[in-house]
Amino acid sequence: MxxxxxxxxxxxxxxxxxxxxxxxxxxxxxQFTVTALAASDRSQGKTYGQACAWRLPGGMPxxxxxxxxxxxxxxxxxxxxxxxxxxxxxxKSEAAxxxxxxxxxxxxxxxxxxxxxxxxxxxxxxxxxxxxxxxxREPGSNGGFLVTNxxxxxxxxxxxxxxxxxKFGIEAVAATTLQAISGAGYPGVASLDITDNVxxxxxxxxxxxxxxxxxxxxxxxxDRVEDAPMLVSAQCHRVNVSDGHxxxxxxxxxxxxxxxxxxxxxxxxxxxxxxxGLFSAPSRPLIVRDEPDRPQPRLDRDAGRGxxxxxxxxxxxxxxxxxxxxxxxxxxxxxxxxxxxxxxxLIATGWLGKERKMKGSLAxxxx
Ligand code: NAP
Numbered sequence: 628m629x630x631x632x633x634x635x636x637x638x639x640x641x642x643x644x645x646x647x648x649x650x651x652x653x654x655x656x657x658q659f660t661v662t663a664l665a666a667s668d669r670s671q672g673k674t675y676g677q678a679c680a681w682r683l684p685g686g687m688p689x690x691x692x693x694x695x696x697x698x699x700x701x702x703x704x705x706x707x708x709x710x711x712x713x714x715x716x717x718x719k720s721e722a723a724x725x726x727x728x729x730x731x732x733x734x735x736x737x738x739x740x741x742x743x744x745x746x747x748x749x750x751x752x753x754x755x756x757x758x759x760x761x762x763x764r765e766p767g768s769n770g771g772f773l774v775t776n777x778x779x780x781x782x783x784x785x786x787x788x789x790x791x792x793x794k795f796g797i798e799a800v801a802a803t804t805l806q807a808i809s810g811a812g813y814p815g816v817a818s819l820d821i822t823d824n825v826x827x828x829x830x831x832x833x834x835x836x837x838x839x840x841x842x843x844x845x846x847x848x849x850d851r852v853e854d855a856p857m858l859v860s861a862q863c864h865r866v867n868v869s870d871g872h873x874x875x876x877x878x879x880x881x882x883x884x885x886x887x888x889x890x891x892x893x894x895x896x897x898x899x900x901x902x903x904g905l906f907s908a909p910s911r912p913l914i915v916r917d918e919p920d921r922p923q924p925r926l927d928r929d930a931g932r933g934x935x936x937x938x939x940x941x942x943x944x945x946x947x948x949x950x951x952x953x954x955x956x957x958x959x960x961x962x963x964x965x966x967x968x969x970x971x972x973l974i975a976t977g978w979l980g981k982e983r984k985m986k987g988s989l990a991x992x993x994x
Contacts, residue, residue: 796881
């Protein structure tokens with residue numbers, strides 16, 4: 628399966644909010660070792676210790692302190708790219724790495740909606756990795772490819788919707804987000820804007836949730852993904868919380884279901900990462916909270932080492948069928964941890980390294 632060696636990885640956007648989480652989560656990773664870092668010309672040529680204003684508790688890991696920061700262009704001294712660049716920069720940079728033959732695992736929105744690019748949540752749509760065959764067959768392909776993880780709120784929402792879609796079908800979703808400040812990167816939102824306040828606008832966020840959810844829950848048809856035929860409406864807010872996106876959700880189901888069936892669908896939900904025992908996979912992707920005042924960002928964002936989504940307030944709804952609240956760590960499950968789990972799935976299913984199969988390996992192993 629190719630899981631018995633360490634892959635050398637480069638991190639693009641290594642000094643940013645997501646980049647710092649990459650560096651922390653990869654410190655003792657059994658399958659990845661960080662060998663290259665890249666960021667803007669503000670940081671290039673400096674050591675990571677000089678360039679990075681470390682913002683995570685616990686201090687900067689020593690392994691990275693003296694590494695020198697490079698421009699985000701190939702070549703880089705690594706086999707795989709984890710990217711956390713702003714979308715406009717990612718467009719050129721990630722494409723250049725993929726064209727140069729690197730597998731690129733990206734957090735940015737630049738390529739998420741490209742038809743041949745998997746928009747991956749390993750528990751939800753691992754079969755969508757079959758799209759990589761299309762990228763690998765393109766004329767001039769060097770064996771590089773792009774895999775993306777969804778927007779941070781989309782991941783929280785879609786992980787919670789997935790078991791409902793499988794068991795009952797979903798006709799419509801109305802989602803209202805309460806998004807943490809760290810979701811805007813560093814330095815992000817001005818303190819005078821967010822203190823004692825709620826901002827009812829996050830640029831492009833509502834469109835991303837509406838489009839990405841339908842692609843992720845869509846059907847892989849062998850040569851394309853057919854969007855799930857559900858209505859998705861999103862309203863997004865930035866709130867004065869450091870980490871952890873909350874999503875209040877209402878759903879209209881395709882077939883009637885009892886409240887207990889819904890709760891059971893959330894609680895028993897599991898996927899390929901759990902059955903393969905992937906390193907970053909939480910034992911339970913969804914954790915049901917029955918207390919009337921949960922989930923809460925401060926209490927629940929670190930569930931499953933930040934990789935579980937907590938679901939609570941499950942109840943019948945007077946307008947659509949059911950309502951619930953989902954919460955997840957936006958920079959772990961919503962960004963760096965999501966990309967690392969994608970990388971682990973790529974290894975386990977043979978898409979990375981010499982073991983890569985050119986046809987259908989994932990579709991065969993996960994369906
Ligand atoms: P951030 O804190 O602003 O970090 C941006 C990173 O990109 C920094 O390392 C920065 O380097 C680098 N960068 C900026 N301009 C550059 C340029 N012109 N050339 C090369 N590198 C450049 O942002 P973030 O929150 O980490 O987000 C990074 C990406 O992940 C974005 O696409 C974002 O949408 C996505 N994302 C973020 C979250 C989240 O919760 N924060 C969740 C999901 C997805 P310097 O330090 O040198 O400026």
